[in-house]
Amino acid sequence: xxxxxxxxxxxxxxxxxxxxxxxxNINARFDQVLGVIANDRVHFxxxxxxNEQTWVEFKAYSEEKWAANDARWDANDLxxxANDARWDANDARWDANDLxxxANDARWDANDARWDANDARWDANDLxxxANDARWDANDLxxxANDARWDANDARWDANDLxxxANDARWDANDARWDANDLxxxANDARWDANDLxxxANDARWxxxxxxxxxxxxxWLNTDSVLDGLISSFLDFKKDNLKFDEFMRVxxxxxxxxxGVATENSYRSMLESILGKSFNVEVQNYIGFDETGKVxxxxxxxxxxxxxxxxxxxxxxxxxxxxxxDLYIFERKVRWYESKFNLIVDRAIVVSPMxxxxxxxxxxxxxxxxxxxxxxLHLEFRKQRKA
Numbered sequence: 406x407x408x409x410x411x412x413x414x415x416x417x418x419x420x421x422x423x424x425x426x427x428x429x430n431i432n433a434r435f436d437q438v439l440g441v442i443a444n445d446r447v448h449f450x451x452x453x454x455x456n457e458q459t460w461v462e463f464k465a466y467s468e469e470k471w472a473a474n475d476a477r478w479d480a481n482d483l484x485x486x487a488n489d490a491r492w493d494a495n496d497a498r499w500d501a502n503d504l505x506x507x508a509n510d511a512r513w514d515a516n517d518a519r520w521d522a523n524d525a526r527w528d529a530n531d532l533x534x535x536a537n538d539a540r541w542d543a544n545d546l547x548x549x550a551n552d553a554r555w556d557a558n559d560a561r562w563d564a565n566d567l568x569x570x571a572n573d574a575r576w577d578a579n580d581a582r583w584d585a586n587d588l589x590x591x592a593n594d595a596r597w598d599a600n601d602l603x604x605x606a607n608d609a610r611w612x613x614x615x616x617x618x619x620x621x622x623x624x625w626l627n628t629d630s631v632l633d634g635l636i637s638s639f640l641d642f643k644k645d646n647l648k649f650d651e652f653m654r655v656x657x658x659x660x661x662x663x664x665g666v667a668t669e670n671s672y673r674s675m676l677e678s679i680l681g682k683s684f685n686v687e688v689q690n691y692i693g694f695d696e697t698g699k700v701x702x703x704x705x706x707x708x709x710x711x712x713x714x715x716x717x718x719x720x721x722x723x724x725x726x727x728x729x730x731d732l733y734i735f736e737r738k739v740r741w742y743e744s745k746f747n748l749i750v751d752r753a754i755v756v757s758p759m760x761x762x763x764x765x766x767x768x769x770x771x772x773x774x775x776x777x778x779x780x781x782l783h784l785e786f787r788k789q790r791k792a
Contacts, residue, residue: 428617435610442603449596456589467578478568485561492554499547506540584702587730594728594761673710673723680712687713693745700737707738719752726759727775729767736771 513533520526673690680686689711698704712719720742722735732755739753753773760777768775 424620428613428620432613435606435613438606439603439610442599442606445599446603449592449599453592453596456592460585471575509536580702587733590730591728676710676712676721676723689713691742693742695741699741699744700734707741709738709742711742717751718748719754720750722755724755724757726761727755727757727764727777728761729764731755732764732767732771732773736773 513529513536517526517529520529677688677690681688691709691711693707693709694704695701695707696704700707710721710723712721720739722731722738724731735753735755739750742748743750753771754776755768755773756776758777760775765775767773
């Protein structure tokens with residue numbers, strides 16, 4: 406073997422050294438990428454555990470409070486039923502009292518007939534006036550009681566209004582829980598993206614490891630096969646490395662664009678320039694403020710790209726990547742814009758180079774037109790149809 410290596414000459418030895426140095430540099434790059442990904446994984450896992458614990462505590466506290474509140478409302482309803490029964494009994498007593506007054510008047514009529522003398526009749530008449538005044542006093546008291554009853558009825562309606570206010574607050578809290586759930590799904594998608602990057606890096610390390618074993622095997626071959634095999638392996642590795650670099654560039658570029666890196670502004674500028682100058686179409690980058698919180702669950706700024714041509718209203722969303730949650734938010738933006746300006750949107754369009762496979766069926770359900778890489782979109786759509 407020593408004679409074979411010496412026959413290579415200085416050029417062959419320099420070439421082997423160059424290849425070994427290149428492999429060391431590549432291994433160092435892979436180790437750096439794996440270190441960054443490992444640190445990100447630890448950070449995401451800690452945040453996820455913390456959020457899970459907070460959510461469990463909040464859920465237990467909320468269920469306990471609602472159970473106590475429902476019990477109080479049940480007791481209040483029973484008190485109102487008892488109160489209505491007391492009022493019914495009171496009305497029956499008043500009816501009986503009226504009958505007694507009728508009987509009393511009949512007795513006074515009979516008494517008047519029995520008195521023949523005028524003086525006796527006047528005395529009886531005076532007594533009847535006294536009784537009549539007493540009856541009017543009783544009638545006044547009855548009106549006072551009736552007014553008090555109306556006051557109690559008004560207070561009951563006020564309590565009912567407060568109960569509806571509490572019910573609305575409960576629905577607001579429910580909407581906030583759904584928004585928090587959407588944010589958790591976004592974080593989950595990010596964790597899966599990081600996991601994909603780790604698998605890519607792992608595959609790259611295996612490729613580098615296989616190449617190292619090939620180089621190790623080359624040392625045991627004769628000189629000619631060593632040189633030919635080494636050069637061929639190096640060329641194949643360079644090709645694979647170029648493909649891997651291109652793949653990593655596309656993936657990392659897409660992930661960066663997902664958070665709004667440059668692409669959206671480029672598309673928006675292109676639309677404004679082409680449609681506005683060449684086709685006389687009005688293109689607006691509308692920025693408004695949602696005071697009701699219909700879009701994001703709380704008051705916040707809303708941004709939309711609006712196209713108007715001959716009375717046709719089109720709203721476009723330009724994103725570097727789109728997920729199922731993004732489509733639901735876009736649909737709420739469109740409905741908010743319609744209610745704010747009392748208009749009907751003719752077309753809702755989303756343009757994105759990367760579309761989550763779960764977002765395709767959501768776009769079809771919400772009647773949103775989706776534009777992306779045609780082959781990828783068509784393949785995912787066929788998979789969902791088969792499922």
